Amino acid sequence: MIETLLLRLRLRDDVSEEEEAALRGVLTSTQDYPARVRIVRRGEPLERSILLLNGMMCRCKNLRNGQRQITALHVPGDFLDLHGFTLKRLDHDVMSLGASRVAFAPHDRLIKLTEDHPHLMRLLWMTTNMDAAMHREWELSLGQRSGAVRAAHLFCELHAREEVVHKNIGHTLKLPMTQAELGECLGLTVVHTNRVLKELREAGLASFTRGDLVIHDIQRLRDFADFDPAYLYLDKRPR
Amino acid sequence: MIETLLLRLRLRDDVSEEEEAALRGVLTSTQDYPARVRIVRRGEPLERSILLLNGMMCRCKNLRNGQRQITALHVPGDFLDLHGFTLKRLDHDVMSLGASRVAFAPHDRLIKLTEDHPHLMRLLWMTTNMDAAMHREWELSLGQRSGAVRAAHLFCELHAREEVVHKNIGHTLKLPMTQAELGECLGLTVVHTNRVLKELREAGLASFTRGDLVIHDIQRLRDFADFDPAYLYLDKRPR
DNA sequence: CGCTCAGTTGACCGAATTCAATGCCAGTGG
């Protein structure tokens, strides 16, 4: 159930058997959600955090006029709103993109965890800091990269994040979202997102069709996007 | 020395005398830096984190072609690179904007703190999560707001962050940066930043000249920027 | 079959960039 999370924590540091047991002990029930439902509403008081087990979710922020920005995408093994453990409410919504399964981590159990397992707590803290690192990379994309490069860069990011979990993912990725939603990640309108995807397709870099991303040439895509995975912190060190 | 940090932590939760003492005990020496020097280089291994006592600093990311994006601005009381405590290196540079003074928090002392003072640690964790919340708001700005609104929103943010520390800040703020650097925060070129500032000035909202920001009408500026300070988490709750 | 939703394309428009020139200091050295 938490295998993906553990795998990803162990990429960055050792996790003892005891810590693993403690982490399992934090989780209570699981729940399934269909695609496109809001899981957490901005501002509502939180008493638990949510671990994504399966599927894909996003965090999004709204402008009063209805414009939306997706600020983060989440894959299995991500704690969707672990930052809510210390913040107690969120500044954004959390919604499912594809059908998803989650597990709940009540905050009182997490508090106990911080008291009994400081090292494990630092690792969880680290995961929220890695989320922030992705936010920063997205800021760089939104502020400085062109639409096409931005899209290519996002594809590289998702590929790299997937690759650490499933070594041989080949060249295809499931992205259960519409072009409109992809545009909300990239800060582009649907129309322009469509043109940018066409450009990447015709350049032989990547094709995105109905929730399936096919990467034709990952190396050329990375070159095109000027992609450096350092910000994903894939190295193992004592923390 | 850490009064500003304490004040801002106590805005969000109680901090006991004992925790205050522990926090003071974490800090070692202080150091002064002139304006415009790089304090931390991306990628370099970190063994301490840095608390900003005075002045202003920023975090910035570079593209290979020299384009830069400033991803965060820091005011006194901010831990510049507390995320480096768990990440062990940064994905960005940290540099001073104006002349600044900092204090150092060695990571081994912070580890001790996580073991002895879990509640205080959760508060420090919270501060890194508040940084991430600002990143998200900047993503929203960069992705969805127009140049002028983006600038106005940033001014509102800085005003609000300053206000919690100095209740009667009036209508003027020190921002020791050039228009070029402001543009790097906003994802705009110098030229367009200049035009946007002119627009805000002529609309009677705010004037930015040589490091001084004068806000003519904070309420109208907030309306113009559609500013909602919720993402700054200025409410007090047990965490 | 007709509905809706996602994707696609064209024509046009506007915000922001690029390129280039000019103005405005503050500092410095003759």
Place this chain on the structure above:
DNA sequence: CCACTGGCATTGAATTCGGTCAACTGAGCG
């Protein structure tokens, strides 16, 4: 005291990237 310099701010003109509006296609479905 003034000329010179360099960094920053300002403005204009031309250009481009991305947005807006609108029409059309095609797939899925009741």
